[in-house]
Amino acid sequence: MLDVFKHSLSATDGLPPYTQARIIDLISNQLIKARPYPCLWVSVDAPGSWYFNEIKRLIKRRIPITILSVDRAPIDEIDFRPYASPSIMQGLENPSISHPFRIEDHSIKASALRVLRIMARLKTAHTAEITSLAGFSETHVRTLLKELKTNRLIEWKRIGKYDGWEIKNKGLRLVHLSWNIPKGVHFAAYRREFRYAGERHRRVARMWRAWLENAYRGIEIWESWTEVSVRYGIPDALAWGIYHGREMLFWLEVDSGHSSRKVMERNYRRRLYDAYLHAKEWGIQIVFCIMGPPWVVEEFRFCIPHLFPNLAMIGHDWREFGKLPVYEIGRWQEDLEGTQFRRMKRSEGKLSFDPKQYPAKPKEKRIKLPKPKSIKPRFRIESLDDDYDGYQGWAEREE
DNA sequence: AGTCTCCAAGTGTCCCAACG
DNA sequence: CGTTGGGACACTTGGAGACT
Structure with a gap:
């Protein structure tokens, strides 16, 4: 009997397809052991x-x-x-993972859980x-954050230059539960982001x-994730x-411009x-989309092999929030001339600082490292498996 | 100046009961 | 039987004020 x-x-759920696929693999592994x-x-x-489609493509079928x-x-x-044997259908009456997460069993609102997952x-x-x-709106998020704080799931503390929020272990445990992460497995995918590298970049x-x-105007975003693996690049x-009316992806690369043009x-x-x-x-x-200081955006056109x-x-100046050039499929567009900064620069004459006369720094040194564990090359090109082992390594080191 | 907090009012949706 | 409107709910908007 199967x-x-x-x-x-x-x-x-707050997770990109790649991470969901990893959870499915973890559950599969768990099931192999159990049944x-x-x-x-x-x-x-x-x-x-x-x-x-991404989920389908990314799972391993053990x-x-x-x-x-x-x-x-x-x-x-x-x-x-x-293929499974026909006899499996006997078990299909009311199948489930041992204890699937149900939000009703926990004293947390769906919207608060969404914030906590983020x-x-x-x-x-x-x-x-x-x-x-x-x-959500900013005020609403604030009230939700406050609720989460009262429940001791997150805390208010100094993050870099300003105060901000940090998730606590209790919050992390609840989120893992909500994602149906099997017990006893290392799941540190949330550490996808490096903590102290490039404030502005992040x-x-x-x-x-x-x-x-x-x-x-009129765009409808279903979800947005940072530092997400889509197999082809991150x-x-x-x-x-x-x-x-068209399903689309908006891919962002932020480049602070600390690499040579060749590397770029x-x-x-x-x-x-x-x-x-x-x-x-x-x-x-x-x-x-490429965002960075103007000269990086300008340099980008030379990095386009073909259309x-x-x-x-x-391409857009990263200082000007909320604006982007109109895009056209099959083409390159930037709006540096239209930004407030460029207009200002023109009226003031030449800039005293010309980044191009300085030697380019090697890529690896672009991240400042107050803590050793934030060492993480900014642009990694590796296989999925390597990537995943990386998660586990991190998890073990921090627990 | 840039943030965050608090407060009050407003919108939109859903359900359900009362009304014509 | 359909519609209408109140109440609950979830979220947004906007403004005053305080903190750093």
Whole structure:
């Protein structure tokens, strides 16, 4: 007799598809240990097609698994892959993971949990950043944060230059529970972000959602994540939603400009090609945005190997929040001339500082390291497996 | 100057009961 | 039987004030 277990997830859980896929793998591993012939039914609640397709692509199939949208149930064994024996359907009456998370069992509102989940990925953050990622109003997020603080799930403390929020262990445990992370496994995916490197870089990436909503009227962002792996490259931020009735991805790279042009060129050629492959694979359009100081944005045009049919490339001054150039698929657009800073510069004459006369720093030295554990190359190109082992390494070191 | 907090009022949606 | 409107709820908007 075989067993079918059900695992439900939603795109609004605060995790990108890659991380959800890792959870599914962890659950599979757990089931292998617990049962002789387990099968897994994964129920995915997500709009559009990209999220669903990514989950499907990213999971490892160690046991028979079926991935279905939330409104469907497996009908028979051929829904599973690899194939399961027909007898599994006997267990399908009311299958589930041992104790699936139900929010009603906990004294927390759905909106507060959403904020807490975001905190779990960020670890420490300022209110504006959480607001942007949550997609709620600022005041509402504030009240939610206050509630979370009263429940001792997060705390108010000094983060860098200003005060901010940090998730506590209790909060982390609740979030892990809410994601149905099996007990006893190392799951430190929330440490995707480096903590002390590049204040501004991190800030811009976390504000990506709010930035887009400000710049493009009528855009609907479903979710936005920072430092997310999409197999092909790791965008600093990735927003997913619809614009003009079309499902799209908005890929952000923030570049503070501390690398040589050669390194820049090599990195962006690779990254643009990655984005192109991803867009092609899923038949969607991607807007690839570079943000940084003006000279970096200007330099970017020389890093474009050629124009891509499903990729719009835009560049913008990272000091000017809430604005972006109008994009056009298959083209490169920047709006440096239109920014308040450029106008100012022109009226004042030449800048006294010309970054181009200074030698470029090697890439590895661009991150300041107050703590040794924040060592993390900014642009890593490695396989998924390496990446995942990385998580575990981090988790072990910190626990 | 840039943040965060508190407060009051306003919008939009859903449910349900009363009314024509 | 359909519609109407009150209440609850979740969230937004805007403004005053305080902290650093």
